[in-house]
Amino acid sequence: MQDDRLAKIVSFCRRRGFVFGGSEIYGGLSSIWDYGPLGASLKKRIKDIWWKEYVEKRDDIVGLDSAIIMNENVFVASGHLKGFIDLLVDCLGCKKRFRVDKLEQTGTSLYRCPACGGEIDTIRSKPRKFNLMLRTNMSATEDDPQYAYLRPETAQGIFVNFLNVLNTTHKKLPFGIAQIGKAYRNEVTTGSFIFRMKEFEQMEIEYFTKPSEAADSYKKWIEDRYSFYVDKMGIKKENLRLREHSSDELAHYARNCTDLEYNFPFSAKGESGSAGGWSELEGIADRGDYDLKCHSEVSKKDLSCFNEKGERFIPYVIEPSAGVDRTFFAVICDAYCEEEVRGRLRVVLKVKPALAPYTIAIFPLLKNRPEVVKLAKKIFSDIKDEVNSVYDDTAAIGKLYRRQDEIGTPFCVTVDLESLKDNNVTIRERDTMQQERIGFDKVQEYIKEKLG
Ligand code: ATP
Numbered sequence: 001m002q003d004d005r006l007a008k009i010v011s012f013c014r015r016r017g018f019v020f021g022g023s024e025i026y027g028g029l030s031s032i033w034d035y036g037p038l039g040a041s042l043k044k045r046i047k048d049i050w051w052k053e054y055v056e057k058r059d060d061i062v063g064l065d066s067a068i069i070m071n072e073n074v075f076v077a078s079g080h081l082k083g084f085i086d087l088l089v090d091c092l093g094c095k096k097r098f099r100v101d102k103l104e105q106t107g108t109s110l111y112r113c114p115a116c117g118g119e120i121d122t123i124r125s126k127p128r129k130f131n132l133m134l135r136t137n138m139s140a141t142e143d144d145p146q147y148a149y150l151r152p153e154t155a156q157g158i159f160v161n162f163l164n165v166l167n168t169t170h171k172k173l174p175f176g177i178a179q180i181g182k183a184y185r186n187e188v189t190t191g192s193f194i195f196r197m198k199e200f201e202q203m204e205i206e207y208f209t210k211p212s213e214a215a216d217s218y219k220k221w222i223e224d225r226y227s228f229y230v231d232k233m234g235i236k237k238e239n240l241r242l243r244e245h246s247s248d249e250l251a252h253y254a255r256n257c258t259d260l261e262y263n264f265p266f267s268a269k270g271e272s273g274s275a276g277g278w279s280e281l282e283g284i285a286d287r288g289d290y291d292l293k294c295h296s297e298v299s300k301k302d303l304s305c306f307n308e309k310g311e312r313f314i315p316y317v318i319e320p321s322a323g324v325d326r327t328f329f330a331v332i333c334d335a336y337c338e339e340e341v342r343g344r345l346r347v348v349l350k351v352k353p354a355l356a357p358y359t360i361a362i363f364p365l366l367k368n369r370p371e372v373v374k375l376a377k378k379i380f381s382d383i384k385d386e387v388n389s390v391y392d393d394t395a396a397i398g399k400l401y402r403r404q405d406e407i408g409t410p411f412c413v414t415v416d417l418e419s420l421k422d423n424n425v426t427i428r429e430r431d432t433m434q435q436e437r438i439g440f441d442k443v444q445e446y447i448k449e450k451l452g
Contacts, residue, residue, distance in 0.1 A: 005265040009336055010193050012347070016407055018042065018332070019194060031189045031198045033325075038407055041357035041388075043201075043328050047180050049232050049354065050203045050322070054178050061176035061205065062169055066157025068182055069136060069148050074156050077298035078291065079253070080133055084152060088188055089127040093118035097188050100127050132185045134198070150184035155319060157181070158206045159291045162303055173305060173315055174217060176207035180324070194325045195264060195279065201324035206317050210307070211289070214255075214316035218286040222258050225284060225320050229260065233327060234352035235334050239263045241278065253290035259283050262330040281330055282322040289314040331355060335408065341433070349408035350431055353451050356408040360389040360447065363400050365416040367393040376415040379425070379440050386444060405430055411450075413443055 013019040018039035022032030035043055055063040075081045087100045094116035103111035103120065111120045132152060139146040151157060158177045165177055180203045189196045209217045222242060229235040245257040260282040267277075292303040292314045304312040335351040353359060360383065364376040373393065380391040390409070392400055397414060404412050414426040424437045427446060438446055 005333075006193070006267075008338075009265065009333060012336065012406075013039065013193075013332065031187055031196065033194050033197060038357045039328070042331070042351070042355055042408075043324060045355045045357075046233070046327050046331065047201075047203065047324060050228075051178070051180060053228065053232065054176070054205060058176075060171070060174060061178050061207070062165060062171065064158060064161060064165065064177050064179045065181065066154070066161055066179065068150055068184075069138070070151050070156060070160070072147060072149060073298055074151075074160055074295075075133065075149055077294045078156050078159075079294065080149075080152055080156075081131070084132050085129045086132055086188065087127045088130050089120055089122055090125050091116060091118060091120050092125050099188055130186065130188075132187065134184045134186055152185050153183050153321070154179045154181045154202045154204045155206060155291070155321065158204065159295050160299075162206075162208075162292060162295075163301060166305075174207060174209040174213060176205045178203075178205045180204075192266065194329050195266075197325060203322045203324055203327075205320050206291075207319070208315040208317050211313065211316045214286055214288070214318060217318045218256055218284070221318050221320050222260075222284050225260060225282060225322070229262075229281070229327075229330075232352075232354075233331055234355065235262065235330055239330075239334055240281075243278075251285075253287055254285045255288045256286040257283060258285075262326070262333075264329065265333055281326050282320060284318070284320045287317045287319055289316055291317060346402065346405060348405040348430060351408040353410040356410055357388070358390045358404070358407070358409045359387045359411065360443070361400070361404040361409045361412045362389060362391050363397060363412065363414050364393050365397055365414050369417065371420055372415055372417060375419055375440070376413075379413065379415065379443065383444060387447060401428065401433075411447055413440075415440070 016038060017036035020034045020036050021028040022034050023029045051063065054061050088097050089100050090097050091113040093113060096113070096115045098114065100111070100122070103114065106112050106119065109122045111122065113120050134150040135147050136150060137145045138148045158179055165171070181201065182199060183202050184199055187196050187198055207217060207221065226240065226242065229240055230237055239262055241261050243259045243261050245259070250257055259280045261278045262281040263277045264279050265277060266279065296303040296314065304314050307313055331351060332349070335349045337348050337350055339346045339348060362376050362380045364372040366372050377391060380389055383389050401412055408430070410430045412428045414428070416426070419425050419440065423439055425440045425443065426435050427438055427443065428435045
C-alpha cells in the first residue's frame with residue numbers, strides 16, 4: 001500500500017514537471033534529481049517562507065550565503081574527513097551496495113537484501129568504510145592535485161564565518177546565522193526518490209547562546225520548528241512526530257538531539273528499515289561548544305565572546321537543520337489526494353495556497369472567440385504582477401480545471417460570453433470546487449480575503 005502511494009507520487013512528480021531524473025537523456029545519474037518548472041516554483045516558495053520567517057522577521061538572526069567548495073582544513077576541524085563515514089556492504093547476489101545500519105537484520109551476521117530479497121552475510125561480504133564527502137581537484141594539472149571538498153552540510157560555512165559575522169553585524173548573544181544552500185554527500189540509496197540524494201539543499205540555522213541558556217533555547221527551537229511545518233507548510237499533525245535521540249544514538253559532539261520525523265510513504269523495506277515510513281525531516285541538535293572550539297583550535301583564531309564579567313567563553317550552539325528536498329517531498333505527500341467526483345478520479349494537490357506554484361489560473365471558456373480571449377488575457381496581464389498566475393487555453397474547460405487541481409492552484413477564473421456583457425467572471429475554488437460569479441476587477445480582492 002505504502003509502496004503503491006510512493007510509486008504514484010513519484011510518477012505524479014514526473015508527469016506534471018515537479019521532479020525529473022538527473023541527466024535523464026543520458027540514462028540518468030544515481031540519486032541525482034532535477035526540479036522541473038513547477039517543482040522549482042514550489043521549492044522556491046518553501047525556501048522563501050523559511051527565509052522570511054527566520055531572517056526577515058527576526059532581528060536576532062542574520063542570513064549568509066557561503067561557498068560550496070571549502071578548504072580541506074575545514075573538514076579536518078569539523079571531523080568530517082575522519083568521521084563522516086558509512087559502513088557499506090555488497091549483496092553478493094544482486095551486486096548492489098547498502099548501508100549496513102539501514103538493513104533488516106535476520107541473524108547475528110545476516111541481513112536481508114532490500115533489492116533482491118536474498119541474504120547478505122557480513123562474514124562473506126565484509127562491510128567497508130566509505131567517506132561520504134565529495135572531493136574535487138582545484139589544481140590545473142592532474143599530477144599535482146590540490147584537493148578541496150564540496151560541503152556535506154551548510155553549517156560549516158556558518159562556523160567559519162562566525163567571526164566575520166560577529167565583527168560586521170555587532171550582534172550580541174543569543175543570535176543566529178541562517179543559510180540555505182546546496183550540500184553534497186556520496187550516499188548509497190535504495191530507491192527513496194528525493195529523500196536521499198547526493199546533491200541536496202539544506203536550510204540551517206546555527207543559533208549561538210550563552211552556555212546557561214542553551215538548554216532552554218534547544219526546547220524553544222523544537223517547538224518553533226514543529227509549528228513551522230504545521231502552520232507554514234500545512235503538514236498534518238498526524239504525519240509529524242518528534243523523536244529524541246537516545247544517549248547511544250547521539251553523535252559524539254551533541255549534548256541532545258531531536259529529530260522531527262514525517263511519515264513518508266516508504267514500506268518496511270524503505271529508508272527507515274523496519275520502522276515503516278517515519279523518517280527524518282529535520283534534526284535539531286544542542287551541539288554545545290564543539291564546533292567553534294574545533295575551528296578555534298585548527299584555525300588558531302579566537303572564536304570566543306566576552307561574558308558580563310569580561311571573561312572569554314566559547315558560545316554554545318543550537319542547530320535546527322532542515323532539508324529543503326525532504327520538506328518538499330513531505331509537502332507533496334501530505335497534499336496529494338485522489339478523490340472520486342461524479343464517478344471519475346480527481347487528483348488534487350491540497351497544498352497551502354502560499355506554496356502552490358500558481359495562485360490563480362485564468363481561462364477563456366471559448367478560445368475561438370477573440371473578445372473572450374482578449375478579456376481573459378487582459379485579466380491575466382493586470383493580475384500577474386501582484387499574484388502568481390497562469391493563462392491557459394490549450395484544452396476544454398473541464399480538463400483545464402483538472403490540470404490546475406493536480407498542481408495545487410487554489411483558484412481558477414473563467415471568462416465567458418456573459419463576461420463581455422456584465423464584467424463578471426466565474427471563480428472556482430480548488431478544494432470545494434464551488435463556483436461564484438464576481439466582477440473581474442474584484443478578483444484580487446476576493447483572493448486576498450479568502451487567503452486571509
Ligand atoms: P539521515 O540519518 O537520514 O542520513 P542525517 O542525520 O545524516 O540524515 P543531517 O546531517 O542531520 O542528516 O542533515 C540535516 C538534514 O538535511 C536532514 O534532516 C535532511 O532533511 C537533510 N539531508 C541530509 N542528508 C540528505 C540527503 N542525502 N538527501 C536529502 N536531504 C538530506
